[in-house]
Amino acid sequence: MQLRAVTATFTGPGAGYDDDNTRTRPRVVARGCAPTRHDKLGTRLGPYELLALLGEGGMAQVFLAEHTIMGRMVAIKQLAPALASLPDAHALFLREARIAASIRHANIVDVYDFGCDLDGRPYYVMELAAGETLARRLVRGPLLAAQTFDTAIVLADAVAQIHDAGYVHRDIKSENVMMVRDGRRLVPKLIDFGIARRLHPEPDDPDARPEGQVVGTLRTMAPEQITLDEIDERTDVWALGVLIYEMITARLPFDEGGTSRDDMLAIVTEPPRPLPPHADPNLREIVLACLCKDPAGRPASADDLVERLREAQAAYLYRRGFVPRTLKGVSLSRATP
Structure with a gap:
């Protein structure tokens, strides 16, 4: 999948913390273009709140998200809306998530979780590889x-x-x-x-x-x-x-x-x-x-x-x-x- 923007860095004191060490929303800067506004931002997928759209392609969208209890920042990849009604697309997306989750290596992005939103559109949660x-x-x-x-x-x-x-x-x-x-x-x-x-x-x-x-x-x-x-x-x-x-x-x-x-x-x-x-x-x-x-x-x-x-x-x-x-x-x- 070719994304318009696939990276994010956190800016500000403490990379997401105020000077008094209290947690704040990270300001997100995607290298190459600014994070895109999206109507799903501020909504939740399970325990994760969607904060920014990092990129999208023909197959999927990638969001910056935060676990609302643990405070962990993650990336969430979700099947593109245009493919939501195609069973084969769902199967391929699940297959991709399973393959990625089955391989553990320090130089491969970890996959943590899988789920579907209220409309049945699948997503998986992965390590946030912040950089370029x-x-x-x-x-x-x-x-x-x-x-x-x-x-x-x-x-x-x-x-x-x-x-x-x-x-x-x-x-x-x-x-x-x-x-x-x-x-x-x-x-x-x-x-x-x-x-x-x-x-x-x-x-x-x-x-x-x-x-x-x-x-x-x-x-x-x-x-x-x-x-x-x-x-x-x-x-x-x-x-x-x-x-x-x-x-x-x-x-x-x-x-x-x-x-x-x-x-x-x-x-x-x-x-x-x-x-x-x-x-x-x-x-x-x-x-x-x-x-x-x-x-x-x-x-x-x-x-x-x-x-x-x-x-x-x-x-x-x-x-x-x-x-x-x-x-x-x-x-x-x-x-x-």
Whole structure:
């Protein structure tokens, strides 16, 4: 789902508290445009009061909300009104919520609850990832090499957790990564499981049926998504390669600006644009491997990609006089909430 605005930050003393430390309504500033007025604001979904509309797309709306008893700020995603009468839309929305709720990782936004309003329109409650998308951050230019390594490793690890749960995400892109401030750190959080698909569906599972159409975001699609061939974990590895390329260059690896047919042809047949000379050589090699047209030439899994990235990061730090923890015999373990 492409939202007009998907981020929020809290402003004012204490980020939502007055100077005397009493709770106040947060003032919300959505990066890119102001929160939109909406006739549901001030109403409740269960124990949650809706405070602002953060964004909306064709499939859903996302609200800033507060638990009226606990005082916790959350984001609530609700099925779009235009789809409220469609049973298939309800089923897909519930499926998305269940998938997201079943996967726990420090770099995936948590889902807390699910419900329906008085009209029967479903919603789910999730962690408020207050910050900006990686896409918006990259408008200001590429990331430094050290931050690229850190971001790529934790996101690849998050994708490995998705694969371990039996799903392929299919829509990994910079717009679906929130950069959340945690003290002095920026923590990337992966969002939106709207088109996730089972890796090994049972014969009677809807995911076992061919979709018969291209599904996803064209500019980050793997060739096999475009040609409607079989997808697996390596499809997400391709998307991670696009994401790392974008972090290094603040642009995409394949030319855009033509027709959709031209863009598809470039992804399927043309090599990516060269990375800049200053790009870390080991990272360059990893990106090119991820963007191999043949899935067999890519890292075999997201876990494999994580290990390659950690080794490249260790070499990068060692060249700069640092001794990474991996070289001291302490391996980095799977991130957990």
